[in-house]
Amino acid sequence: MTNVKLAVIYYSSTGTNYQMAQWAEEAGKEAGAEVKLLRVAETAPMAAIEQNEGWKAHFEATKDIVPEAQLSDLEWADAIIFSVPTRFGAMPSQLKAFIDTTGGLWFQGKLANKAVSAMASASNAHGGHEATILSLYTTMMHWGAIIAAPGYTSDAIFAAGGNPYGTSVTQGQDGKMIENVEPAVKHQAKRTVAVAAALKNNL
Numbered sequence: 001m002t003n004v005k006l007a008v009i010y011y012s013s014t015g016t017n018y019q020m021a022q023w024a025e026e027a028g029k030e031a032g033a034e035v036k037l038l039r040v041a042e043t044a045p046m047a048a049i050e051q052n053e054g055w056k057a058h059f060e061a062t063k064d065i066v067p068e069a070q071l072s073d074l075e076w077a078d079a080i081i082f083s084v085p086t087r088f089g090a091m092p093s094q095l096k097a098f099i100d101t102t103g104g105l106w107f108q109g110k111l112a113n114k115a116v117s118a119m120a121s122a123s124n125a126h127g128g129h130e131a132t133i134l135s136l137y138t139t140m141m142h143w144g145a146i147i148a149a150p151g152y153t154s155d156a157i158f159a160a161g162g163n164p165y166g167t168s169v170t171q172g173q174d175g176k177m178i179e180n181v182e183p184a185v186k187h188q189a190k191r192t193v194a195v196a197a198a199l200k201n202n203l
C-alpha cells in the first residue's frame, strides 16, 4: 500500500489512448495508489467530430462515464500520467488547452515536485511518438515536475517497441494497436507511482 494519489489524464479521438489510460489506471491501483482516470475536455466542434464515425462513437461512449480533468485534480495528484495521440508530432490541442489553464497553479508552486510520465500513439511507426512525449516533458520541466521516464527498466519496454521516453504504440489501419504495449504501460504506471512515493516522503 502507498499513500500516492495518481491522476491518469488522457485525450483520445478513437480509443487508443483511452485503452492505454485504463491499463495505467489498473496498474496504479495494483501498486496501491488512489487513482483517478480523467479525460481532457473535447474542444473540437461537433461538426468535425460527426464527420468521423470512430471519433463520434468514442466521444459518445465516454463523455458521460469518464470525468473531465479539472485543475483541482492536478493539485490533488502526487503523480500524473498523460496519454495522448500525436498531432503533427506534438500533443493534441485538447490537452494543450487544459495545460494552458494551469498558470495560476504554476504561479503558486502547486505543480512542482509531482512525478509525471507520458505515453503516446501515432498512425506511423516514425510519425512522432518520441516528439509528442517530449513536447509534454518540455512543459513538465516548467512545472518543476520530476519526469519518471521508463528508460529501459523492464523487458516489457523492448517488447513494446523500445521507447524509453514513455510507452507509445502504433495504431494500424484497422484502428487496432500494432505492438503489444499493455505490459509496458503497466510497468510505466507502477514505476511512476514508486517514484512519486519516494518523492512524497522525502521532498
Ligand SMILES: Cc1cc2nc3c(=O)[nH]c(=O)nc-3n(C[C@H](O)[C@H](O)[C@H](O)COP(=O)(O)O)c2cc1C
Pocket (backbone or CB within 6 Å): 011, 012, 013, 014, 015, 016, 017, 018, 084, 085, 086, 087, 088, 089, 121, 122, 123, 124, 125, 126, 127, 128, 171
Ligand atoms: C490532425 C491529426 C494529425 C495527426 N498527426 C499524425 C502524425 O503526425 N503522425 C502520425 O503518425 N499520426 C498522426 N495522426 C494519427 C493519430 O496520431 C492517431 O489516429 C492516434 O494516435 C490514435 O489515437 P486515439 O485512438 O487515442 O485517438 C494524426 C491524426 C490527426 C487527426
